[in-house]
Amino acid sequence: MRITVLDHLRDQGWEVDEAANGAQALELVKANRYDVLVSDIRMPVMDGASLLAEVKKLSPRTEVVMMTAYGSTDDAVNCLKKGAVDYILKPFDLEDLSFRIRRILEVQAVKARCVSLENSCGPRRPLIGSSTPMQQMLRLVSQVAMAEASALIHGESGTGKELVAAAIHYESRRAAKPYIRVNCAAIPAGLLESELFGHEKGAFTGADKQVIGKFELADQGTILLDEIGDMPLDLQVKLLRVLQEREIERLGGKAPIPVDVRVLCATAKNLAEEVQKGNFRQDLFYRLQVIPISVPPLRERGEDILELAGFFLREFGRERGLRLELSAEAAKALQGYSFPGNVRELRNMLERVSVLAPASRIQLWDLPVEVRGAAVQAGAEEAEVEELAAAVARAEKKCILGALKKTDGNKTEAAAILGISRKNLWEKMKQYEL
16 A cells, blocks of 8 residues: 555655655654655554654654544544644545645645745835946846855845845745745844754753744745854854754754755855954855855945935835925935935935925925035035135136236237237136126
8 A cells, every 4th residue: 555655646746755664754754854744553663653753853844644444533533633734544545645635735835935924024125226236236136046055145234135135035946935034133142043943842941842943944945144243153053064964953852854945144244354353153154155245335326326215205105195206405415425324224214204294395404414414515515616716717807907907908918918818818808898
């Protein structure tokens, strides 16, 4: 019967392994990752209930379907209570078994998608920018997305590193699989290992139940380790092992768990300098930086400011039921500001202005004082240039009048004194209405 079921399931297009007893099955589970396990309840060496218990310890996400004879349905019900997902009575129709497995796989896919959506709640924001630095980066993102290698995304705070990571995931072959984000700087060092790799019940004080880590949740998908530069050194060693061995081990666990996860990392720190300071492992740095991606700061892509501002104002306008726009003076002021907080600062600024501005047309005086100050300074510099030109004109007019007075109005002699041609003198006299 085992061979018949094996052949039928393989004909459905699934990858299937088989084992003659529970002990052999357990060895396979230790070495591989399985979505579904179909097992008889009564077997030699190890019965189905014992196998179920061990599988749930090693691989909680593996669903177990039990096969049982008509006379032992009580055993099957007990297995359901212990974590089996379903049972099927022997003899059974092979198509019925296929239907049950297909339904289990569909539910697993929905669960994985829900985890990804919960973790990435909120609308996905596009990467906006027509500037040369931005277009170069977008081309690199498209190339990187189709690879499976790790990528290190670096850039100043507020440049949009998380958006770049999301773009890589959703353009990749893993787009339909989970996308999990972890901010290494926001989680206390003592809890970060459990957050990443999970823990078993009783692994430490307060661990009253088994917890699945982010790496397991991201299996088949992508995980973003944001602010990787803040990860403690002892945890960096374990991350390096995960990248090399492609398996994790829960806190308090007794066996490694294989995972298939693409790792993306983001940081605002210069990791090469952190390596020199001894704050970051050199071997992990080289392992992560297979493909480096640099996100340009907003001051290096100034032509994108108004494009971004228009996008944000449309977003905030929809929320308020208004059509928000910038006056020419406000737009010029934004373009003249350096934005040390990058795109995040621009977005937060416009969100605040969209709420506080008295009208839908945002004026210069609606902008923060630091932006207005930059505009005023630029205006003052322009005024100084105009005053210099006026001063030169006044001095030139005074010299011409002096030369004409000295020569009693003789233009040829006056031009010679001034060191210019008579024609040039005539043009200047006309300019100054002399």
